Amino acid sequence: EAQVTQNPRYLITVTGKKLTVTCSQNMNHEYMSWYRQDPGLGLRQIYYSMNVEVTDKGDVPEGYKVSRKEKRNFPLILESPSPNQTSLYFCASSLEGRDGYTFGSGTRLTVV
Amino acid sequence: GQQLNQSPQSMFIQEGEDVSMNCTSSSIFNTWLWYKQDPGEGPVLLIALYKAGELTSNGRLTAQFGITRKDSFLNISASIPSDVGIYFCAGPYMRFGAGTRLTVKP
Numbered sequence: 377e378a379q380v381t382q383n384p385r386y387l388i389t390v391t392g393k394k395l396t397v398t399c400s401q402n403m404n405h406e407y408m409s410w411y412r413q414d415p416g417l418g419l420r421q422i423y424y425s426m427n428v429e430v431t432d433k434g435d436v437p438e439g440y441k442v443s444r445k446e447k448r449n450f451p452l453i454l455e456s457p458s459p460n461q462t463s464l465y466f467c468a469s470s471l472e473g474r475d476g477y478t479f480g481s482g483t484r485l486t487v488v
Numbered sequence: 489g490q491q492l493n494q495s496p497q498s499m500f501i502q503e504g505e506d507v508s509m510n511c512t513s514s515s516i517f518n519t520w521l522w523y524k525q526d527p528g529e530g531p532v533l534l535i536a537l538y539k540a541g542e543l544t545s546n547g548r549l550t551a552q553f554g555i556t557r558k559d560s561f562l563n564i565s566a567s568i569p570s571d572v573g574i575y576f577c578a579g580p581y582m583r584f585g586a587g588t589r590l591t592v593k594p
Contacts, residue, residue, distance in 0.1 A: 409582040418494070418586035419531070419576060434583070466530055474519035474538075474580050479530030 378403045382467050382480035389457055389487055397452045397483050399467035407473040408450040409434070410442065412463040413482075419466065425450055426473065457487040494577050494585030502593050507564040509588040511577035520560035521578040522551050525587070531576055535562070567592050 380401045389395055401408065410422040411434075421434030423442040431442055439461055441453040450469075454461060464484050468477040491514040501507060511520070519538055523531035535546050537553035537560060544551055548565045564571055569592050577585040 407582060411584070416497070416586075418574075419584040421583055424582060468530070468582060470582060473582060476521065476533040476536055477523075477531075477578070477582055479532075482528075482530055 378478065380467055380469050380478050380480040382465075382483050385481060385483060387483060387485050389485070391458055391487055392456050395454050395457060395485075397454075397465060397467075397485070399450045399452065399480060400448050401450075401469040401478070402448065403469060403471070403478065404447065405469035405471050405478075406447070407470040407477075408444065409468050409470075409477070410440070410450070410452045411466045411468065412436065412461075413466060414463050422452065422465075457485075459487050461485065462487050492577060492579055492583060492585040494588060496588055497586065498589040498591070500591045500593065501567055503567060503569060505567055507567055507571070507590060508561065509575060510559060510561045511585050512559045513579055514558075516557040517560075517579045518557070519580050520551070520553050522549075522560070522562045523576040523578060523584075525574045525576065527573070531574075531584075534575075564590075569594055 383398045409424045411419040420436045422440050425431045425444040467480040470477045494511045521536050522534045525531040535551040540557045542553040550563045552561045574587040574589050576587045
């Protein structure tokens with residue numbers, strides 16, 4: 377089944393403890409992107425990747441890192457999480473960046 | 489970077505009414521996409537538009553790619569309770585508008 381898999385679905389962590397949210401797609405898509413969703417603020421893009429080793433900042437990149445070492449994986453790294461990064465995170469992929477995007481199921485992160 | 493402005497922010501309508509929402513961009517687009525998000529789920533693609541002036545329907549949903557290439561519209565006819573959710577527009581490079589939250593009263 378064609379899908380985007382995010383893990384974990386739920387995560388509670390403490391301030392400053394490094395964490396990684398994984399994202400993997402099995403559709404050979406070129407484009408991948410990370411978003412955070414907060415009430416009333418829609419889907420804000422964190423980082424975006426057009427291909428392996430090609431990444432670009434979105435609207436809210438501060439406090440986040442990404443890597444795209446292989447086409448299928450696009451992990452989101454929080455080196456030192458803070459409470460203002462408590463949010464619902466989505467990963468998505470797209471074949472060409474202008475066709476339909478396939479979303480993962482989301483990761484609800486709480487930083488205390 | 490490009491900015492997407494989506495309006496209205498929220499709508500409260502009666503079942504059976506028609507709904508209209510729109511998005512404008514600060515730059516010319518070659519793609520407009522419309523998504524719906526149900527509570528607790530990821531957004532799902534409703535309609536994709538690729539040409540200025542294009543009008544595309546998906547059941548009771550109709551979307552149009554504006555002639556100026558800087559705007560797009562989504563209309564929902566004869567709304568039903570399951571239309572409840574957040575509707576997003578999206579442009580190239582996987583950027584999204586802030587969403588329109590739709591509530592339908594039975």
